[in-house]
Amino acid sequence: MGAVKTKRMPRAVREQQMLDAAVRTFGQRGYMAASMDEIAELAGVSKPLVYLYLNSKEDLFTACIRREAAALTAAVRAGVRRELPADRQLWEGLGAFFAHTSLNPDGWSVLHLQARTHGEPFASEAAAMRAEIVAFVTQLILAAAREAHRDPDFPESDVVGLAEALVGAAEALADWANATPGVTARQAAATLMNFAWSGLGNLMDGQPWTPPDAAHEASG
């Protein structure tokens, strides 16, 4: 079951093996249901060695979150060419995002499900990474407005709401693509671009969807 027992590895290598095993176990079993015993066995080492190197279950989980968060943001960053127009940047970023989450489902589960579900200090770690992405998307939206020669008349706090919505949609589609056979990363990205850009495009043109006002609603 576990990894082949290769003896006497240098510490740095062993640590990565342990993190690999931990991400897999946390991602599949969940943080609380994962036992240090199982992680150690999957890593091919004894439990005390895990504690010697990673200190505690909390620290181990935190290390997993950080590693996976760094890997995800790095993948997105590496996939985006900043010299392109905003919509092209978003397209590339989404493609990189869906590609990464589909290749690293356990890491994605750690970041998106486990870290957010089990309170502090984990939630904050995951929230930090998410905030980074939301900020990036926010900048893209503002850039798109500039490119369309529009000084957006809505306040930046509204833009954050839009970015939150877009990121949330991406997260949901990542789960959906992972769970639905036959949906590729590219298709997920295309669906989300259709949904988000055609919508945002209209917004940029100053034609938001208008809510019915309350008075009208009451009489309607």
Place this chain on the structure above:
Amino acid sequence: MGAVKTKRMPRAVREQQMLDAAVRTFGQRGYMAASMDEIAELAGVSKPLVYLYLNSKEDLFTACIRREAAALTAAVRAGVRRELPADRQLWEGLGAFFAHTSLNPDGWSVLHLQARTHGEPFASEAAAMRAEIVAFVTQLILAAAREAHRDPDFPESDVVGLAEALVGAAEALADWANATPGVTARQAAATLMNFAWSGLGNLMDGQPWTPPDAAHEASG
């Protein structure tokens, strides 16, 4: 701390007290970290009574999920007038959704976080409710197409992707609204309508955002 100890209640009432306590505890502590001891104390009864009525921790959690799922879908359904046009239905549904999640944060946490995080059989329970909502949204999108006298030329599976994205965006905005003071349910709904409908509106008009083809991309 816990409920006042009132003795000899009829079973149905006691069960609701227990479910109240359980939803609160599961929502705040998480499924695994919540202890039957704490739930029983918060419900104001002894532990054996919880087992007598709800059978096991799994069954108790499942009962929570079902109750909260039913409550959420009922709230949304009750908030929507089916005779209205699709966009107005969506607006009303989102308003009801955000109102409910902001008034029931523990129930929302149970459904959106806890149930999805702790494997079977809970994930399926939550997925069933979510599928219902996604189906409703899918129907709304198709209805909107018909209202615009468009026979959508994209397959229904694509529509499901759009619905998934919309629902994901709604979930994220619910979390965001709950976590951000000063964001009301109505504002969240307006933000999402802007994002989703202006976008979907464009789609309905046959003007999707077009991905650059790969050959072109390599040369660009």
Place this chain on the structure above:
Amino acid sequence: MGAVKTKRMPRAVREQQMLDAAVRTFGQRGYMAASMDEIAELAGVSKPLVYLYLNSKEDLFTACIRREAAALTAAVRAGVRRELPADRQLWEGLGAFFAHTSLNPDGWSVLHLQARTHGEPFASEAAAMRAEIVAFVTQLILAAAREAHRDPDFPESDVVGLAEALVGAAEALADWANATPGVTARQAAATLMNFAWSGLGNLMDGQPWTPPDAAHEASG
């Protein structure tokens, strides 16, 4: 080995059984070497019940210290008639002390050895009891001075030193009597009265302090 398994005892009774087992185990094995498993088995219950009632190893040990300290000081107090002259009070107190320590060697080990050896919060608990005894002895010495119509010309802090010495001598003789077959509590008390009251200098002059014989005591 362990106590007979008597089932379904009221909590108060079980707690005493647990404390009995704990004092015995801590006294013989030492605080750290004693395992909760062993204590539970000796008490005839399962480990979780020990934790349910006594909370933790620390709390259990603290409870032992308190119980044994209370028992020891109560025994000494009960053995002393306050209306007697100081030397007679000391004689009675020492008799009661040595009798108690010889009948409760495990409790004495807990108080004198284990509690002092394993840091806070245990040391303070034991020190509190010891301070009480030192204070009692200090009062006896001052009373003796008054009885001899002497206003002692040395400061009270010096008296505390003398009391410390006397208590230390008593502690050592308790260990010695417990370890040396054939040395009774009464003999230990007589030795210490000789040492402490008459003083070695007087002993050399052939004037030992004379214990009142038992017959006389009964009538007095």
Place this chain on the structure above:
Amino acid sequence: MGAVKTKRMPRAVREQQMLDAAVRTFGQRGYMAASMDEIAELAGVSKPLVYLYLNSKEDLFTACIRREAAALTAAVRAGVRRELPADRQLWEGLGAFFAHTSLNPDGWSVLHLQARTHGEPFASEAAAMRAEIVAFVTQLILAAAREAHRDPDFPESDVVGLAEALVGAAEALADWANATPGVTARQAAATLMNFAWSGLGNLMDGQPWTPPDAAHEASG
């Protein structure tokens, strides 16, 4: 924190460094709470080297006890001039004893607390040293009797009891002096001489044993 890492020391030197670290750690943490890790780090060497030289935790602790016992008895012996009368020998011995224990609190804790608390084979090691001191005191008492031209009419076993009491008093005063700021070794010795030699009875009559003043002592 730990010792400076100087490499390639001769074995004898390294062993002393280890024993220094071990005495300090055992004295402060206690035998069981002290970890070989901490001792090795404090000694500035790796754990396997400690095992290579000292063999096991038990052997290491035994070596500590022996070294500290030898140091204490040597200090007392070196402080006593055998040609003096018995009371002066006692005075000098106590002075040396209190001086040593106050300068070596960790060693004293190892001998007086730790070694006695953790069973065999440690208790026996400490008991051997203590027996030596008790024997020395016993001889002093008998010598005092001879000097007073008294053939003590009580059996030698009684004398042993007196010696035990005196040693116990000294031990307690050593702890007391270490724990009470402002009490010097000389004061502790004076208090004990008063207590032990003149006797409380004599003290009441205003005839304390008088320590020879320092000037006289230097010339004598």
Place this chain on the structure above:
DNA sequence: TATGAATGAGAGTTCATTCAT
């Protein structure tokens, strides 16, 4: 002479669950 890498064994603690009334 000296150490980085590694572990078997066991500790304290917690929890879902049941029995007897």
Place this chain on the structure above:
DNA sequence: AATGAATGAACTCTCATTCAT
């Protein structure tokens, strides 16, 4: 309808100790 008494099983974490170099 309701509970005080009780536990099997599992968990995180630590430590003395050894191997291979």
